[in-house]
Amino acid sequence: xxxxxxxxxxxxxxxxxxxxxxxxxxxxxxxxxxxxxxxxxxxxxxxxxxxxxxxxxxxxxxxxxxxxxxxxxxxxxxxxxxxxxxxxxxxxxxxxxxxxxxxxxxxxxxxxxx
Amino acid sequence: xxxxxxxxxxxxxxxxxxxxxxxxxxxxxxxxxxxxxxxxxxxxxxxxxxxxxxxxxxxxxxxxxxxxxxxxxxxxxxxxxxxxxxxxxxxxxxxxxxxxxxxxxxxxxxxxx
Numbered sequence: 001x002x003x004x005x006x007x008x009x010x011x012x013x014x015x016x017x018x019x020x021x022x023x024x025x026x027x028x029x030x031x032x033x034x035x036x037x038x039x040x041x042x043x044x045x046x047x048x049x050x051x052x053x054x055x056x057x058x059x060x061x062x063x064x065x066x067x068x069x070x071x072x073x074x075x076x077x078x079x080x081x082x083x084x085x086x087x088x089x090x091x092x093x094x095x096x097x098x099x100x101x102x103x104x105x106x107x108x109x110x111x112x113x114x
Numbered sequence: 115x116x117x118x119x120x121x122x123x124x125x126x127x128x129x130x131x132x133x134x135x136x137x138x139x140x141x142x143x144x145x146x147x148x149x150x151x152x153x154x155x156x157x158x159x160x161x162x163x164x165x166x167x168x169x170x171x172x173x174x175x176x177x178x179x180x181x182x183x184x185x186x187x188x189x190x191x192x193x194x195x196x197x198x199x200x201x202x203x204x205x206x207x208x209x210x211x212x213x214x215x216x217x218x219x220x221x222x223x224x225x226x227x
Contacts, residue, residue, distance in 0.1 A: 043203070092157075100148075103150075107157050108156070
């Protein structure tokens with residue numbers, strides 16, 4: 001089983017719908033992140049959390065919200081989806097105690113907003 | 115604002131040759147730089163980290179250099195193989211907080227037999 005699991009892997013929805021992307025991890029890491037990837041733009045940070053009670057905005061948080069339900073779970077919500085939120089979304093984790101700060105990514109959730 | 119540029123969107127080389135990918139950055143003095151590999155439809159996978167006080171780091175057929183004067187990192191794959199075909203991303207930290215990264219757009223490497 002994957003260490004970082006994202007659901008759903010693919011989702012097609014309509015403008016205005018509420019969407020939740022879920023992420024769970026078995027790595028025991030305290031830090032979790034949501035990134036968005038668009039062709040030609042690279043990965044951009046949406047939100048991140050260093051602890052269950054800690055939520056921080058990234059560079060493109062508008063239109064998104066997150067919830068850290070437990071150390072192992074971090075969900076991303078689009079309250080009212082719009083077409084320009086069509087993208088590939090990645091959840092990632094990192095270990096505070098590790099000096100490299102490397103990120104461990106899930107397999108991605110491809111979201112299409114019509 | 116900080117800016118990261120990777121030399122080209124695509125690089126095609128013959129098997130056995132050395133692939134060299136470039137990552138340039140501006141308005142920034144990062145404490146380290148990371149390289150990731152991403153296969154189609156998959157999440158990025160961490161390859162190497164090099165710190166500002168390290169000139170070079172190696173891992174098997176991979177070599178990374180970090181020139182803080184030129185604000186550039188070079189990523190080399192020696193004796194390249196078709197299995198090395200993927201998109202390679204460079205990433206720099208956002209401030210001092212580990213895990214918050216700026217990513218380049220990536221270079222798509224194709225190694226042909």
